[in-house]
Each structure stands twice: as C-alpha cells, then as structure tokens.
Amino acid sequence: MPEATEDLARRGDRAFLAIGIAVALWLVATVIVLPIVMPDGPSQAVTDYLGALRDGDVDAAYDAAGAERHDADAYDTSFLRSEALSTDWRIQSVWTSDDLSPYDAKLTGGIEPEGHETQPGVRVVNAVISHGDATSRGQFYVQETGSRDFILNPFVYADAGATLGFVDLNGVTSPAHRADNGDKLTKKDSFALFPGFYRLYQHNDDLFRADPSTLMVLPGTDVDISTSLSLTDKGNKAAAKAVRAQLDTCEKSTQLAPSDCPFNPLDDGAADSVDAYDHEYRDVKDIKWKVLVAPKFDIEPRDGEGPGDFELVPRNYATIRLTAVGVDIYSDSDKAKRFSTVCPIDPEDLVLTVTASKSFTVSGPAHTYAGRACGRDH
Numbered sequence: 001m002p003e004a005t006e007d008l009a010r011r012g013d014r015a016f017l018a019i020g021i022a023v024a025l026w027l028v029a030t031v032i033v034l035p036i037v038m039p040d041g042p043s044q045a046v047t048d049y050l051g052a053l054r055d056g057d058v059d060a061a062y063d064a065a066g067a068e069r070h071d072a073d074a075y076d077t078s079f080l081r082s083e084a085l086s087t088d089w090r091i092q093s094v095w096t097s098d099d100l101s102p103y104d105a106k107l108t109g110g111i112e113p114e115g116h117e118t119q120p121g122v123r124v125v126n127a128v129i130s131h132g133d134a135t136s137r138g139q140f141y142v143q144e145t146g147s148r149d150f151i152l153n154p155f156v157y158a159d160a161g162a163t164l165g166f167v168d169l170n171g172v173t174s175p176a177h178r179a180d181n182g183d184k185l186t187k188k189d190s191f192a193l194f195p196g197f198y199r200l201y202q203h204n205d206d207l208f209r210a211d212p213s214t215l216m217v218l219p220g221t222d223v224d225i226s227t228s229l230s231l232t233d234k235g236n237k238a239a240a241k242a243v244r245a246q247l248d249t250c251e252k253s254t255q256l257a258p259s260d261c262p263f264n265p266l267d268d269g270a271a272d273s274v275d276a277y278d279h280e281y282r283d284v285k286d287i288k289w290k291v292l293v294a295p296k297f298d299i300e301p302r303d304g305e306g307p308g309d310f311e312l313v314p315r316n317y318a319t320i321r322l323t324a325v326g327v328d329i330y331s332d333s334d335k336a337k338r339f340s341t342v343c344p345i346d347p348e349d350l351v352l353t354v355t356a357s358k359s360f361t362v363s364g365p366a367h368t369y370a371g372r373a374c375g376r377d378h
Helices: 003-033 041-054 058-065 233-251
Strands: 090-096 122-131 134-144 149-151 156-159 166-169 172-175 191-193 196-199 208-211 214-217 228-231 274-276 279-293 297-301 310-314 318-328 337-345 351-354 360-363
Touching: 041 058, 041 090, 041 122, 041 134, 041 149, 041 196, 058 149, 122 196, 122 214, 134 214, 228 233, 228 297, 233 279, 233 297, 233 351, 233 360, 274 318, 274 337, 279 337
Parallel strands: none
Antiparallel strands: 090 122, 122 134, 134 149, 156 191, 166 172, 196 214, 208 228, 274 279, 279 318, 297 310, 310 351, 318 337, 351 360
C-alpha cells in the first residue's frame, strides 16, 4: 500500500475511534444525569385504574381501585358497565400531592376516609385526561395500607339536570331523574359514572343537537348532565308529525274532554257539562269533533320546568267544533237537543317527549279542571 494511502487510513481509524469514545461518554453522562422516575404506589393505582377504564376493562378497573361493585349502590349505576365506556381518550399525567388537601364529602360521593385530616396513609393523587384538545383534571383519594392501595373515590356522581326524559352516554341509555313539580331529588336520582370521556345522545343526532355533546369527567368536580337542545330539520318534521297524529286521534274521540288533547269544553270541571257561549249543557252525549282551523306552532325546548322535553308555541288561533246532544240548563225543558259550539285548540297544553327509541310521544292534561269557554258556532 502506498505511504500516503496508509496515512489516510490511520487518520480515519483515529477519527472513528474518537467519535466512538465521544458517543460512549455521552451515553454514560446521560445515564448519570437523567433521573429514573418511578411512580409511587398511590399514583400507580390511579394510573392502573384509569388505564383499565380506557381499555374498557371494568373488572380490571375494580381490581386496580380495590373497589367493589356494590360501593355505588346508593346511586343509579346504569352506566357502570363496559358498554358505556369509550376508549378514545388519553391519560396525560398522574402525580401524588405532597400535602393532603382538606376533605370534601362532595368530591367523594359522601364516602369520608377515616381520619383523613390526620391520617398520613391517605394521599391525594391528581390526574389529567384528554380527548383531542380538551382536558379534564381531577383528584383521587388513595388509602395506603402497606399491602396495597385503595382508591376511596373511584366514581363520579352526576345529576341529569334539565335534560331529556332519558340519558344517553356513549350509546347506553337510562331514564333520567328530574325534579318535576318540586319533587326533591335523592342520591338514587344521581348517576354514578366511571371517569372518562362520554358522548351525549350520539344516536339521536339526526333528530336533535345536544350542546354540549360530550362530557369528560374525573372525581373532584360536580357533574351535571345538562344540555341545550335544538331540533334538526328531520327532528322538527318528526315532532310535528307526532303532534298532527295526536290531533287526528283527538278529533276521532267520542269523549267530551279526551285526555292528551289540547281542548276542553268542561264547565267547572263537571264530567258532562259544557260551557257553550251563552248556553250550558248537561248530560252531554253523542259527541263528535271536527277541526275547523288547524293549529300552527313552533316547537321549542322546555326550560327544565314541568314535564316533557319540548313545548309548542302557537302561531295562530286554532279551533275545533263540538257537535253533541245535551240538556240546556237555562231552558225550562229537560228534553235533550242537538247543539254545536266552537272551542279553542290550545297547543301549548301539549308536551313532546323524545324516547330512547328515537321517536316523539305527545301528552297533555287529563282535563280534571274547567276549560276555556267555547263560542257560538256561526
């Protein structure tokens, strides 16, 4: 080999050797400088618990939390099942606080860890989960016992609030609990949920839009499954069709004041007495109804007060004719005669309820009260 070529080879070998030594030194320095962070017991318990839920494994989640299935029996447990879990969310971070925060029964569903204020075995573990760009932060209370750790507040407790007659979370449905007519809600009227990400009413989005449409929950915050609703074009047509079908049923009725119908000719709540302009009739029979002016209305979400999910706002004065036979109480004769009178149709008396089977039901008053006076049939 020529001398110049040998010199180049020796210099190349030295260069490679120098690079190798530098890389080795960098690796050693990295190992020495970078700390090895191992999760502690409480944060590991929470990480395992959230990981099992994200994987849809309810059994593993209960095991990781050291919880039992009956722990939430004081609440509605309809959604404590794998079918109600979603898997498209992430665990961003989990860490244990250095100091215990003051105990708040509201955050643990009323399960007070014994001696929380002074017991050093209870630790607060913070967690952040995310879906897309949205995040949620919460706190878990973890009891250290030496042999294993127990999550004292594995569930989130949610009220249905001013929502529909049913709740739909990730496609699983359950009847909602609402305080209609001033009734007081109890624990059993609230839902126990696993932490995670939920889609609200995803199977009904062709009928109406729910806002917000998602829910991401962790222990440590109050959760209210409340949504504002807006009907889609398809939903509006379906609701209007249900109302028209109900009115058709009402028109065919042979009852004087048929239930779930938006008209009522009863006089002072009497079962067979009609207030018809300047006449009143008793012992009314042979009843026939005929819509004269069909009601026009807008359909709007209810504000959470009273029954139903949607209400009808009238846009015209609608009427229906009553033809029947009865005794005029202002007459000297007790002989029954045929009469007719025109009664107002009050669509605002009707309420619409969305069912879990993606349909609308129409209901109204039972007419145990006096109705609006009917007018002269011109």
